[in-house]
Amino acid sequence: MGSLFRAVKESKPFKKADLLIIPLLMLASALAIFLLSPGGGSYAEIYADGKLVRVMPLDVDAEFVYHFDEGRKNVITVKGGKVSVSYADCADKICTHYPPTDRASSSIICLPHKLVIIVRGGENEYDGVV
Amino acid sequence: MRSSKRFAAVGMLAALALIAFMIESLLPPMLAFAPGTKIGFSSVFVSLCLILYGERDALLVLIVKCALGSVFSGNVFSLYYSLPAGLASLLISVLLYRRAFPKVSVLFISVVSAVCHNITQIMMAWALLNMAQVLCYVPVVTLAGAIAGTVTGACVYYAVKALPERLIYL
Numbered sequence: 256m257g258s259l260f261r262a263v264k265e266s267k268p269f270k271k272a273d274l275l276i277i278p279l280l281m282l283a284s285a286l287a288i289f290l291l292s293p294g295g296g297s298y299a300e301i302y303a304d305g306k307l308v309r310v311m312p313l314d315v316d317a318e319f320v321y322h323f324d325e326g327r328k329n330v331i332t333v334k335g336g337k338v339s340v341s342y343a344d345c346a347d348k349i350c351t352h353y354p355p356t357d358r359a360s361s362s363i364i365c366l367p368h369k370l371v372i373i374v375r376g377g378e379n380e381y382d383g384v385v
Numbered sequence: 386m387r388s389s390k391r392f393a394a395v396g397m398l399a400a401l402a403l404i405a406f407m408i409e410s411l412l413p414p415m416l417a418f419a420p421g422t423k424i425g426f427s428s429v430f431v432s433l434c435l436i437l438y439g440e441r442d443a444l445l446v447l448i449v450k451c452a453l454g455s456v457f458s459g460n461v462f463s464l465y466y467s468l469p470a471g472l473a474s475l476l477i478s479v480l481l482y483r484r485a486f487p488k489v490s491v492l493f494i495s496v497v498s499a500v501c502h503n504i505t506q507i508m509m510a511w512a513l514l515n516m517a518q519v520l521c522y523v524p525v526v527t528l529a530g531a532i533a534g535t536v537t538g539a540c541v542y543y544a545v546k547a548l549p550e551r552l553i554y555l
Contacts (some may be wrong), residue, residue, distance in 0.1 A: 260553065262487055263436050263545045269492040277496055281531045287524035305515050346460040349421040352414055362518050366510055367462045373518055 296359040296374035299338040301331060304369045313338060313357055313374070323368040331372060338372060340365065394553065395434060395442045402430035402450040403457070410458045415529055419522075421506075422529040425499065427454075429540045431471070432478060432495065436545055437553050440479045447471045466509040474502035491545075495538025500530035 301309040301319065309319050311333050318341075319331045329350060330342040337355035340363055350365035359376030405426040415422045427450050435443035451471055455464045481494045503526035511519045 257550065259436050259439075259482060259486075260545065260550070263491060263542070264550075266487045266542075267490060268539065268542045270490045273490055273493050276493070277531060277535065280496070280500075281528055284524040284528040284531065288528065291521055291524065302516065346462040347421070349414075352420045360521065362521065364510065364514070364519065366466070366513065369514060371514055371516055371518060 292358045292361060293376065294358050295376045296357045296361070297376050298374070299331075299333065300373045300375060302371040302373065311338065321368070321370060323370070327368065329365055329368055329370055338374060339363070340372070343368070391438065391442075395438055395445060398430045398434045398437075398442075399446045399449040402427040402446050403453050405430065406450055406454040407457060410454075415533065416525075419525045419529040422503065422526065422533070424533045424536050425502070426537065426540070428471075428474065428499070428502070429537050429544070431475060432498075432537070432541045433544055435475070435478060435482065436541070437548075440475075443475060443479075447475055465513070466506045469509055470502045470505040473505040474498040477501045490538075491542040492535065492538035495541060496531055496534030499534030499537065500527050503527065503530040503533075 296313060298310055298312045300307055301311065301321065303321060303323075308321070309331075311317055311319060311331070313333055313336050315333065316335070317333050321329045321331060323329070323345070327344055328342075329340050329345070332339055332341040334355070337357045339353060339355035340350040343350050343365060345365050345367040347367060350363055350368075350370070353363045356363070356374060359374055361374050363372040364370065409423045409426060412423065414420045415424055431443050431447050431450070434446045448468075451464060451468045455461050455467065475498070478494055478498045481489060481497065486494065504523060507519060507522050507526055510522075511517070
């Protein structure tokens with residue numbers, strides 16, 4: 256099984272094509288990121304397990320505690336026009352690492368708790384969902 | 386495993402992959418808007434195992450890293466996306482090394498497999514949440530994967546360059 260090892264040893268670290276393809280891939284994805292965020296969100300929709308459980312307008316500072324299970328929860332905070340997850344006791348706490356956001360179509364996801372927060376712009380059809 | 390030396394070497398790669406995984410799990414995400422993404426240095430050891438000892442041993446290192454990593458970091462749930470993602474990226478690596486290498490470089494294979502890893506994670510999230518919204522993360526995660534793959538690809542390449550053949554040829 257030394258053949259692949261020897262082959263890699265003798266290979267060049269990158270090919271000329273890589274200098275084109277890889278930066279192109281990075282640029283294309285960066286562009287896609289930029290195009291997919293129109294900005295200007297006005298309210299946040301909170302989905303638990305696919306169902307809309309709460310709508311929080313971003314202009315009102317508020318807190319919403321979502322209970323996933325016995326003792327397992329996420330605290331969703333709207334402050335200063337942005338929404339974030341201020342506390343979570345899920346397995347990975349990735350949801351708490353999202354920077355507070357107010358960009359429309361941006362989202363915050365807590366996968367272990369099946370929680371999805373989506374920021375929307377424009378008119379809000381609901382005054383509040385409980 | 387043909388010899389006990391090889392068994393020990395693969396075991397060491399598995400341990401290194403696990404250590405890298407644990408350390409990275411303590412670090413903040415790589416890009417501010419790409420939460421949960423890491424450089425993935427543990428994949429350097431999986432790739433190294435693939436190049437040095439072949440796909441079966443690489444698969445072993447991957448499984449050990451995912452299984453023990455999830456248990457040690459207290460997040461067994463992560464297996465749901467980390468194992469499929471690891472398997473997908475290993476599969477792509479194996480295919481590329483077998484079929485396309487050396488027409489493609491180590492760097493290219495690393496980038497492709499890192500991007501595949503991340504996209505698979507998004508697919509698993511989509512399967513669980515059943516909301517198309519998660520697909521918005523594909524570009525984010527592709528960019529993160531391209532960067533991560535570049536770094537890990539460089540690590541793999543220069544590690545292989547530096548390793549003397551008589552040391553690993555067991």
